[in-house]
Amino acid sequence: MCAMTTINELRPRTSAITFRELVRDLDVHQWVNEDKATCAVTGVTVSSSDIDAGWVFVAIPGYSHHGAEFAAGALEAGAAGVITDEKGARILRDSGASVPIAVVDDPRQAAAFVSARVVGNPDQSLTTAAVTGTNGKTTTTYLVSAALGAIHDVPALCGTVETRIGDMTILATRTTNEAPVLHRFLACAQQQGADNAVIEVSSHALSLNRVDGIVFDVAIFTNLQHDHLDFYHDMEHYFQAKASLFTPEHARRGIVCVDDEWGQRLAREATIPITTVAALSSQQADWHVSDIHPDPQTAQTVFSLTDPAGHTHQVHSPVLGEVNVQNCAVAIAAATAVGADPDQAVTALERAPQVPGRMEKINPDCDDQPLVIVDYAHTPEALEWILKDARELAGGRVVLVFGTDGDRDASKRIPLAEVAARHADVLWVTDENPRTEDAAAIRAELMEGIRNVRPDLTNVTEVTTCRRDAVRCAIQDASANDIVLITGKGAEWYQEIDHVYHRYNDVPVAREVLEYSEPRKRG
Numbered sequence: 362m363c364a365m366t367t368i369n370e371l372r373p374r375t376s377a378i379t380f381r382e383l384v385r386d387l388d389v390h391q392w393v394n395e396d397k398a399t400c401a402v403t404g405v406t407v408s409s410s411d412i413d414a415g416w417v418f419v420a421i422p423g424y425s426h427h428g429a430e431f432a433a434g435a436l437e438a439g440a441a442g443v444i445t446d447e448k449g450a451r452i453l454r455d456s457g458a459s460v461p462i463a464v465v466d467d468p469r470q471a472a473a474f475v476s477a478r479v480v481g482n483p484d485q486s487l488t489t490a491a492v493t494g495t496n497g498k499t500t501t502t503y504l505v506s507a508a509l510g511a512i513h514d515v516p517a518l519c520g521t522v523e524t525r526i527g528d529m530t531i532l533a534t535r536t537t538n539e540a541p542v543l544h545r546f547l548a549c550a551q552q553q554g555a556d557n558a559v560i561e562v563s564s565h566a567l568s569l570n571r572v573d574g575i576v577f578d579v580a581i582f583t584n585l586q587h588d589h590l591d592f593y594h595d596m597e598h599y600f601q602a603k604a605s606l607f608t609p610e611h612a613r614r615g616i617v618c619v620d621d622e623w624g625q626r627l628a629r630e631a632t633i634p635i636t637t638v639a640a641l642s643s644q645q646a647d648w649h650v651s652d653i654h655p656d657p658q659t660a661q662t663v664f665s666l667t668d669p670a671g672h673t674h675q676v677h678s679p680v681l682g683e684v685n686v687q688n689c690a691v692a693i694a695a696a697t698a699v700g701a702d703p704d705q706a707v708t709a710l711e712r713a714p715q716v717p718g719r720m721e722k723i724n725p726d727c728d729d730q731p732l733v734i735v736d737y738a739h740t741p742e743a744l745e746w747i748l749k750d751a752r753e754l755a756g757g758r759v760v761l762v763f764g765t766d767g768d769r770d771a772s773k774r775i776p777l778a779e780v781a782a783r784h785a786d787v788l789w790v791t792d793e794n795p796r797t798e799d800a801a802a803i804r805a806e807l808m809e810g811i812r813n814v815r816p817d818l819t820n821v822t823e824v825t826t827c828r829r830d831a832v833r834c835a836i837q838d839a840s841a842n843d844i845v846l847i848t849g850k851g852a853e854w855y856q857e858i859d860h861v862y863h864r865y866n867d868v869p870v871a872r873e874v875l876e877y878s879e880p881r882k883r884g
């Protein structure tokens with residue numbers, strides 16, 4: 362298992378079932394080659410490039426292609442049968458396929474249910490949690506996993522950064538994988554002895570049936586903000602996608618943060634039992650947070666959390682920053698909802714390992730260097746939150762290394778730069794993933810935003826060489842009581858330039874610069 366590079370490569374042990382048994386509960390309204398439906402099946406996929414002999418290929422009508430166009434490749438690789446819709450069946454019939462073909466109305470949905478069945482519905486023997494929301498999904502996934510340590514020994518999780526089963530980790534490429542891949546992950550988790558699985562669930566996953574066939578023990582909602590409107594067109598459709606997780610088909614109970622109006626609405630409209638959490642607002646809720654403050658001694662955010670029984674717990678957040686109070690509070694409530702004692706959930710959460718690239722302190726115990734933090738903030742709102750948090754903790758200046766992505770929402774560039782100029786003392790402007798855009802032109806837009814707030818560009822440097830240089834200059838220029846924030850890339854392991862993924866990660870770069878920097882006095 363250790364040599365695996367993607368989650369697609371996970372292969373749980375399965376017992377063969379017949380194709381007919383596999384599709385037993387589907388509404389199959391037409392068959393092709395039904396006499397072959399007794400063939401043995403050991404897996405399911407929706408992708409011709411991720412298939413083993415003996416698996417069933419589900420040919421999905423996609424946004425750009427029909428999966429049936431790729432069936433020839435799947436059959437060549439040994440596909441035992443195909444599930445598709447009428448259009449797919451026509452394409453396959455024309456190609457003279459001789460395997461059994463079951464025709465259904467909605468192959469995406471069918472894919473999820475047969476994927477669960479072929480691996481024996483592993484979700485039923487694990488404690489499962491799903492985390493959704495615009496911001497905080499990844500962080501909360503790690504925090505729920507940690508809080509479940511109060512009742513479980515072996516965790517599994519799956520999200521934007523990585524897939525983990527016990528000590529095994531695989532870098533992720535997506536937030537929520539296709540249904541067959543997710544069910545294989547759950548089966549491997551079960552077979553490797555995991556007690557629970559926490560899964561990050563994107564709105565796309567909900568809309569495209571990727572988590573169908575799993576009834577999560579608990580579903581968690583963090584917040585809803587403007588995002589993904591290219592896919593949903595308006596906030597109402599985006600909200601409805603998220604809300605679909607909070608129905609009996611997908612979850613037994615929900616934990617909903619009611620800090621924003623969408624959470625309040627979700628708590629009212631959900632069709633499963635809901636426990637509410639108010640973290641950064643004074644909304645009425647079952648769990649509520651008070652007295653949030655930074656502890657400069659430990660560079661931690663500390664807060665009080667009152668549970669539904671009225672007991673108040675002191676929590677030292679393992680992830681710095683006010684927004685993470687929201688993430689911690691819902692995580693503790695979620696662990697409690699599936700059986701943990703609240704005190705033990707708090708203790709377990711406080712021991713959470715560092716969440717990769719989320720307010721990650723590179724040198725937490727260092728007195729003679731600036732504290733260096735890597736964070737994934739890449740929106741103006743997220744950047745403003747973390748700059749304010751840094752301000753509360755910094756004995757000296759707040760130093761920021763930042764850039765912004767190419768080929769992505771360019772309308773945020775000026776506001777992002779304005780926030781940076783307003784809330785940081787020293788700015789180092791660099792590149793993120795320019796992709797196919799001209800990196801200098803992206804920086805020029807950021808400089809324009811900075812100039813709107815700081816026309817004289819005091820303490821602003823545009824680094825025209827590379828991101829590594831920006832990180833080096835920022836750390837070497839800072840005093841021991843400054844805080845250096847490096848934002849935008851978080852745990853990303855690459856820098857994408859003109860279709861080429863160059864291996865790059867802010868964390869080891871910052872660590873190396875610190876290692877070779879002279880100790881310095883507090884300024």
Ligand SMILES: CC(=O)N[C@H]1[C@@H](OP(=O)(O)OP(=O)(O)OC[C@H]2O[C@@H](n3ccc(=O)[nH]c3=O)[C@H](O)[C@@H]2O)O[C@H](CO)[C@@H](O)[C@@H]1O[C@H](C)C(=O)N[C@@H](C)C(=O)N[C@H](CCC(=O)O)C(=O)O
Pocket residue numbers: 407408409410420421422423424425426427428429431534535536537538539563564565566569
């Ligand atoms: C917009 C969107 O989500 N698209 C998804 C959609 O693609 P599609 O309908 O266009 O598929 P298609 O390319 O037309 O192909 C149709 C079928 O042929 C199959 N195929 C295709 C090519 C081939 O060689 N062989 C083959 O079998 C495909 O696997 C697919 O089943 O259905 C495919 C199969 O179900 C998904 O893989 C694909 O996700 C793509 C990869 C994607 O990048 N999605 C992003 C937007 C996404 O889901 N992101 C969220 C995170 C969002 C966030 O930031 O929060 C995520 O969960 O990762």
Ligand SMILES: Nc1ncnc2c1ncn2[C@@H]1O[C@H](COP(=O)(O)OP(=O)(O)OP(=O)(O)O)[C@@H](O)[C@H]1O
Pocket residue numbers: 494495496497498499500501521583584684685687688718719720736737738739743744746747851
């Ligand atoms: N609860 C929250 N509310 C607002 N912002 C948050 C919250 N939690 C984290 N953030 C900010 O958003 C950034 C991304 O956090 P995280 O990766 O946990 O969220 P996500 O929902 O997984 O994001 P993405 O979908 O972009 O991967 C963090 O680095 C932080 O700056």
